[in-house]
Each structure stands twice: as structure tokens, then as C-alpha cells.
Amino acid sequence: MIDPTGPLARALSSGSIGQLVAPDSPAFGTLDAAARRYVQPLSVAVVGRRGVGRDTMARALCERFGVAAFVAERGSGVLAGADLRVHVLAGAPRGADHDMLAASPGERTVVVLGKADTLSADAADGLVRVASESLGRPVVAVSQLSAWVTVSDDELAFLRTLAADGEAMPSMSGHFLAPARPQSQMRADLIRRLDAAGIGRALTLLAVDDPAAATAAALTRYLRATSGFDALRDAIETCMPAVAAHRGAQVRASLELAAAAGADRDSVERLLQTEGV
Ligand SMILES: Nc1nc2c(ncn2[C@@H]2O[C@H](COP(=O)(O)OP(=O)(O)OP(=O)(O)O)[C@@H](O)[C@H]2O)c(=O)[nH]1
Ligand SMILES: [Mg+2]
Incomplete structure (x- = not known):
């Protein structure tokens, strides 16, 4: 984790690393790009089987939470870059859901049972129980259309x-x-x-x-x-420490890359050592 009180954290949260390395440092470009990524709004990849309401979910996440949400197909490159995944189910999990979730970063993934407005409250509760037992993780019932x-x-x-x-x-x-x-x-x-x-x-x-x-x-x-999006907000909040750690790890990887390439190695190594990155 990056020391939240240190100058690196302050520089990252202001989106500018001008105070850390000189503007003419060869490491400036790499660090500046890392800092810009660090302050971008939460990016959310919506995943799930076809027809479960993925596009509607991505739109709902943008509209309700102001995050950058997009539908990501299995194995697509954009999936790896997302801070968080929202995996949409439309019933009990199938084999494809288990496979996708097994390859998903567990602490940065929220599973939802979508289209819950089409179910009675009892049916939605029952499906949530079945799904969360089968997946071994919490599942939130939502209506991405009502949201x-x-x-x-x-x-x-x-x-x-x-x-x-x-x-x-x-x-x-x-x-x-x-x-x-x-x-x-x-x-x-x-x-x-x-x-x-x-x-x-x-x-x-x-x-x-x-x-x-x-x-x-x-x-x-x-x-x-009644769309379940308040509970979804809580579930997303629960993932935020893992998201922060992931973003920190990305910054560390950029710093290490810059140091390995010999770009202003002294400054970069000093940051790596003193900032607890
Ligand atoms: N009742 C209800 N219908 C929904 C909900 N979300 C999506 N739908 C409907 O389900 C259909 C499919 O929704 P999409 O968001 O296009 O689903 P998708 O997963 O992107 O579908 P594909 O791209 O075809 O795989 C549309 O008719 C939506 O209006 C929901 O929360 N409740
Ligand atoms: Mg779609």
C-alpha cells in the first residue's frame, strides 16, 4: 500500500507528480501517466452471459453512481484494466458464470442477480440464497432497468x-x-x-x-x-480498499518499470523505498 500521508499519495491524489520529480526527468512521463490513471473515476466492467441485461446495467451504473461502466466480453483486453467487475446473473449460476468468476479478482468483483423486478420478493430471495451458496459469495438482487x-x-x-x-x-x-x-x-x-x-x-x-x-x-x-441499487452501492463500497490497493500496485509497477529502464533511477528508487509503495 502507498503511505496515505506521504508526498507520493498527495501527489497522486492531486493527479500531478510535479513535486516529486523534475519536469525534465526522463521518468516524468511514466509517473505522470500513472498519476492521471490514479485519479480517474472508478472504472467498472460489466460481465455476464448474453442477454442478462449487461448494457442496461452499465448504463444504470453510470447514471446512478457516476462511474465509468462498460460491458466487457469474456477475455477482452478492457476487462483487465477495470478497477471493479459487476457480474450479472439472471437466475441460478450456470457453468459459464462459475468459470468467469473463477478467473475474476474476487475482492474487486460484485455479483448481482439482475432483472429482480421480474420476480416476486420470495422468488428473488430464494434465487439470491441459491446463487450465493453455489458461488460462496454474497449476491445482491437488483433491477438495473428500474435503477x-x-x-x-x-x-x-x-x-x-x-x-x-x-x-x-x-x-x-x-x-x-x-x-x-x-x-x-x-x-x-x-x-x-x-x-x-x-x-x-x-x-x-x-x-x-x-x-x-x-x-x-x-x-x-x-x-x-426499490431497484436494490442502495445495497449495490454498499457492496461496491466494500470493494474500495481492494480497489485502492490495486491502483497502488499499478503505480508501483509503473515506478519499477521506470527505474528498471534507468529513467531517473535515483529519484524513482527513493520514492519506492520511502513511500512504502
Ligand atoms: N424487467 C427488466 N428487464 C430488463 C432489466 N435489465 C434489462 N432488461 C431487459 O432485458 C433485455 C436485454 O437487456 P440488455 O441490457 O440489452 O442485455 P445484454 O446483456 O446487453 O444483452 P446482449 O447484448 O443481447 O447479450 C432488454 O429488453 C432490457 O430492457 C431489468 O432490470 N428488468
Ligand atoms: Mg448488450
Whole structure:
């Protein structure tokens, strides 16, 4: 670990190593690049099997937490550079999930059961238990779609008319979208943005005049608050010491590389010795 009170830590956290080595030092470029990487926002690689909601998850992580999240395919180069991995499951773990997680840095990986809004609370709890026992690690149930949804006034007004007509979400989305139904564009947009699960929950709230659906803003808040993203934030926080250690190790590797190449070796070796890098 880098001594958090030392000049190297201070230089890294300001993103500038100008106080540590002279600007004309041959090591300046390497160290400067390392310092810039050190202060970049958290980078999160979203991984998992096809169709589990990876793109939606990457977008949700960006929108909710302001991190740089992206989908990484198995074995891709960008995977190795990420600070953190979010592994998305859409049910009990399969062989491919076990394989991917076995090759994943355990302390910097968070496993989530995605699309939890499509499950009853009991079914989600049951799957979380099965998955975490099978993987031997915690699993957080989330809805990556609800996490960053915004319901508009028009959408709520439309949902209200459906609820007033006693329309519930049919078990098949196709029936909701049948050509004979009015407002086909609105219906298609709602399916895409809230999914059948979100529409169903909204209609259930509206049918009993629940204050959670009193306004579009209230319904937006309700869907986001029940997305499991607060628990996901906690799980990500738990990984932060390991992320800091990993970033520190990357800085050390750059310093060692610079010293080995003979670039301002004295200054670099002094940093390596005195900073506990
Ligand atoms: N109900 C619900 N649907 C979701 C959620 N997340 C994603 N989806 C839906 O699942 C489908 C696939 O989502 P994507 O984010 O494209 O999944 P992906 O893993 O990137 O898929 P591929 O790139 O095709 O492998 C889309 O129709 C999403 O709207 C969720 O949290 N809840
Ligand atoms: Mg995708």
C-alpha cells in the first residue's frame, strides 16, 4: 500500500507528480501517466452471459453512481484494466458464470442477480440464497432497468387511464401490445422503458391509490428506491480498499518499470523505498 500521508499519495491524489520529480526527468512521463490513471473515476466492467441485461446495467451504473461502466466480453483486453467487475446473473449460476468468476479478482468483483423486478420478493430471495451458496459469495438482487428509469407525466396519465379501466398487465406482453389496443406507441415505449414488470407494479399501485404512484416523480422515486441499487452501492463500497490497493500496485509497477529502464533511477528508487509503495 502507498503511505496515505506521504508526498507520493498527495501527489497522486492531486493527479500531478510535479513535486516529486523534475519536469525534465526522463521518468516524468511514466509517473505522470500513472498519476492521471490514479485519479480517474472508478472504472467498472460489466460481465455476464448474453442477454442478462449487461448494457442496461452499465448504463444504470453510470447514471446512478457516476462511474465509468462498460460491458466487457469474456477475455477482452478492457476487462483487465477495470478497477471493479459487476457480474450479472439472471437466475441460478450456470457453468459459464462459475468459470468467469473463477478467473475474476474476487475482492474487486460484485455479483448481482439482475432483472429482480421480474420476480416476486420470495422468488428473488430464494434465487439470491441459491446463487450465493453455489458461488460462496454474497449476491445482491437488483433491477438495473428500474435503477435509472424516469416516468413522464404523460406515461403516468396513460397508466392511470389503464388502471381506471381495470386493465392489469397481462401475463404475455404481446397482449398489452395487441394491434387493436389504443395508444400503441405509448404502449411500446412503456414496455421498452419500464418492461412488463414495471408496468405491472405501477398498475398495482394505481389500482389502490397508493401514494407511491401519486405523481410521476413519486413513481420514479419508488421504482428507483426499490431497484436494490442502495445495497449495490454498499457492496461496491466494500470493494474500495481492494480497489485502492490495486491502483497502488499499478503505480508501483509503473515506478519499477521506470527505474528498471534507468529513467531517473535515483529519484524513482527513493520514492519506492520511502513511500512504502
Ligand atoms: N424487467 C427488466 N428487464 C430488463 C432489466 N435489465 C434489462 N432488461 C431487459 O432485458 C433485455 C436485454 O437487456 P440488455 O441490457 O440489452 O442485455 P445484454 O446483456 O446487453 O444483452 P446482449 O447484448 O443481447 O447479450 C432488454 O429488453 C432490457 O430492457 C431489468 O432490470 N428488468
Ligand atoms: Mg448488450
